[in-house]
Amino acid sequence: MSASPDDRTLHGEFLRAAADHPERPALVVDGETLSYSALRRRALAIAATLQGRRVASADDHPAEAPLTCVLGQRSAAGFAGILGALCSGRGYVPMLPSYPAARIALMIRRSRARELVVDGGGLRLLADVLAAVDAPLRVLMPDAAVDPALRERFADKHTLLGADDLADPAAWAPPVVSRDAAAYLLFTSGSTGEPKGVAVAHRNIVRFLDVVRERYDLRPEDRFSHMFEVTFDLSLFDLFGAWSSGACLCCPDGKQRLLPARYVGDAGLSVWFSVPSTALLMKDTRTLEAGAFPGLRLALFCGEALTVPVAAAFAEAAPAAIVENLYGPTELTLACTLYRYEAGDPALADADVVPIGAPFPGMRAKVVDEALREVAAGDSGELIVAGPQVALGYWDDPARTAASFVRPPGEDALFYRTGDRVRLDADGVLRFLGRLDHQVKIRGFRVELGEVEAVLRREAGVDAAVAVGWPVTSSGCAGGIVAFLDDAAVDVRALRRRLMEHLPRYMLPTQVKIVDAFPLNANGKIDRNALRATLS
Amino acid sequence: MAVPTLTKEHLIEQLEVHARDDLGDLTDDTELFSSGLIDSFAMVDLLLFLEKHTGTRLGPEDMDVDNLNTIAKILAFVASRKRR
Numbered sequence: 001m002s003a004s005p006d007d008r009t010l011h012g013e014f015l016r017a018a019a020d021h022p023e024r025p026a027l028v029v030d031g032e033t034l035s036y037s038a039l040r041r042r043a044l045a046i047a048a049t050l051q052g053r054r055v056a057s058a059d060d061h062p063a064e065a066p067l068t069c070v071l072g073q074r075s076a077a078g079f080a081g082i083l084g085a086l087c088s089g090r091g092y093v094p095m096l097p098s099y100p101a102a103r104i105a106l107m108i109r110r111s112r113a114r115e116l117v118v119d120g121g122g123l124r125l126l127a128d129v130l131a132a133v134d135a136p137l138r139v140l141m142p143d144a145a146v147d148p149a150l151r152e153r154f155a156d157k158h159t160l161l162g163a164d165d166l167a168d169p170a171a172w173a174p175p176v177v178s179r180d181a182a183a184y185l186l187f188t189s190g191s192t193g194e195p196k197g198v199a200v201a202h203r204n205i206v207r208f209l210d211v212v213r214e215r216y217d218l219r220p221e222d223r224f225s226h227m228f229e230v231t232f233d234l235s236l237f238d239l240f241g242a243w244s245s246g247a248c249l250c251c252p253d254g255k256q257r258l259l260p261a262r263y264v265g266d267a268g269l270s271v272w273f274s275v276p277s278t279a280l281l282m283k284d285t286r287t288l289e290a291g292a293f294p295g296l297r298l299a300l301f302c303g304e305a306l307t308v309p310v311a312a313a314f315a316e317a318a319p320a321a322i323v324e325n326l327y328g329p330t331e332l333t334l335a336c337t338l339y340r341y342e343a344g345d346p347a348l349a350d351a352d353v354v355p356i357g358a359p360f361p362g363m364r365a366k367v368v369d370e371a372l373r374e375v376a377a378g379d380s381g382e383l384i385v386a387g388p389q390v391a392l393g394y395w396d397d398p399a400r401t402a403a404s405f406v407r408p409p410g411e412d413a414l415f416y417r418t419g420d421r422v423r424l425d426a427d428g429v430l431r432f433l434g435r436l437d438h439q440v441k442i443r444g445f446r447v448e449l450g451e452v453e454a455v456l457r458r459e460a461g462v463d464a465a466v467a468v469g470w471p472v473t474s475s476g477c478a479g480g481i482v483a484f485l486d487d488a489a490v491d492v493r494a495l496r497r498r499l500m501e502h503l504p505r506y507m508l509p510t511q512v513k514i515v516d517a518f519p520l521n522a523n524g525k526i527d528r529n530a531l532r533a534t535l536s
Numbered sequence: 537m538a539v540p541t542l543t544k545e546h547l548i549e550q551l552e553v554h555a556r557d558d559l560g561d562l563t564d565d566t567e568l569f570s571s572g573l574i575d576s577f578a579m580v581d582l583l584l585f586l587e588k589h590t591g592t593r594l595g596p597e598d599m600d601v602d603n604l605n606t607i608a609k610i611l612a613f614v615a616s617r618k619r620r
Contacts, residue, residue, distance in 0.1 A: 281576065281577055
């Protein structure tokens with residue numbers, strides 16, 4: 001199968017590596033090592049089963065390529081489900097078994113997917129999810145037998161397929177997939193109270209992979225960390241950075257994730273990628289010791305501010321590694337700017353955090369005012385970015401897409417408005433200064449406080465609720481969320497249980513505080529700073 | 537210097553701040569970290585909390601999930617530390 005550089009796809013990258021390195025390890029998970037040929041076989045069995053109903057064709061509208069939801073977490077079946085969805089010609093929509101069933105059902109409905117692949121960890125949620133989805137679904141459980149009671153219960157609505165129903169991988173037919181089709185749809189927090197779906201095209205992610213493969217010389221001998229959930233776009237670096245290079249993806253189990261520093265050595269990792277919070281966890285648990293990671297050749301961080309002390313400690317722990325800070329929202333395909341950390345760098349002399357640096361090759365960054373006009377050099381403004389990694393937009397949400405993907409005056413290129421306040425210094429280095437809205441980062445997870453507030457109002461039955469990031473570090477990251485309500489009649493314990501039915505864990509307020517009345521600022525709006533000040 | 541005694545109730549109170557689920561059904565042997573019930577990032581606060589209650593500084597060798605994964609194990613760990 002040959003493909004010109006222009007019609008390459010995400011699954012095409014995996015299939016090429018699998019053809020080149022059939023016997024090399026592709027995946028270590030749950031104590032099992034899968035070779036490329038074994039992983040390919042499992043993926044193609046799922047792909048052929050999905051294709052049994054409908055094969056994507058070139059006639060499909062690019063942005064309307066069908067999607068398959070994958071409910072799972074760090075399992076061979078879950079990874080094979082992602083690859084199987086892609087190899088069938090569909091994009092994938094990842095969701096975690098730790099999510100509330102109501103949120104999973106909402107994501108299925110919003111994606112308009114008609115297929116769901118479920119791994120062993122997702123089975124306990126399945127009945128609740130299926131009951132909450134009205135459109136008929138084909139549900140594939142690649143490593144389980146179908147529970148007859150479940151099949152009976154949903155017989156007139158959903159089709160349930162188990163391991164015995166899997167097609168022969170030989171029945172798989174290479175699909176025709178447009179490079180403009182969505183390779184994946186990821187839901188991020190939305191300020192209006194519901195998650196929004198970011199659709200990323202094959203051409204976007206293939207471009208990102210080309211850039212990182214060349215920059216970091218990714219190779220078959222590499223062993224990649226996998227600290228991210230598959231619902232986090234940074235996970236695509238782990239999965240497809242490895243699987244487009246013939247390298248091995250190493251998945252720590254529940255216990256190993258708690259002691260990431262030990263896992264680096266135990267798994268023989270050469271490539272480390274995580275949020276800076278994970279490195280801080282190592283540092284604070286005193287496991288980030290100088291020289292601890294002699295085998296690492298790459299140490300990459302993304303998702304939130306990387307502080308200079310954390311970067312310095314990691315560089316000392318991994319003396320042979322390149323240490324880089326990457327920056328970028330999901331809408332710009334993982335990361336679009338970077339800065340290399342080096343000890344003694346004069347640019348870091350007075351800095352708390354490592355700069356976000358300069359754009360990736362082919363990407364253009366501008367710092368603009370509210371009218372999208374470039375600000376004077378050295379002034380702060382909103383970061384907007386154009387180039388081949390600008391994603392398709394928000395799924396089924398043209399209004400929001402039009403508001404965030406814009407053409408500034410005098411520009412033909414489409415720029416994504418990041419909502420991040422930055423400054424471009426005379427040395428050509430971008431520095432992150434904060435957010436222009438009420439989004440906070442909690443260990444790299446984007447949380448729109450407006451979404452938390454909307455759910456709080458609905459579930460508490462009150463007119464006003466305020467959520468703030470707390471505690472906030474000097475680098476601007478939040479440790480968690482504190483919610484404020486002005487109604488003493490609210491049963492906080494019962495409210496907390498209801499919130500758990502709708503919000504993923506990282507969005508749950510760690511505290512709910514009742515105040516007599518919300519303080520107001522000079523404009524008559526609720527004074528968030530005054531509320532935050534009551535916490536210190 | 538007298539070190540405050542760690543009660544089970546006090547420990548649960550400390551863990552509840554980080555819990556991602558209702559801890560109402562918690563038993564002494566419920567897996568806390570390996571089950572995902574409590575975020576790994578809570579380790580740092582737990583570490584500082586346990587140092588206060590053992591009066592000793594804990595090192596990398598103490599950062600073992602098997603020491604800290606259940607209420608029973610944490611209490612036993614604290615007790616063993618205090619005897620030294």
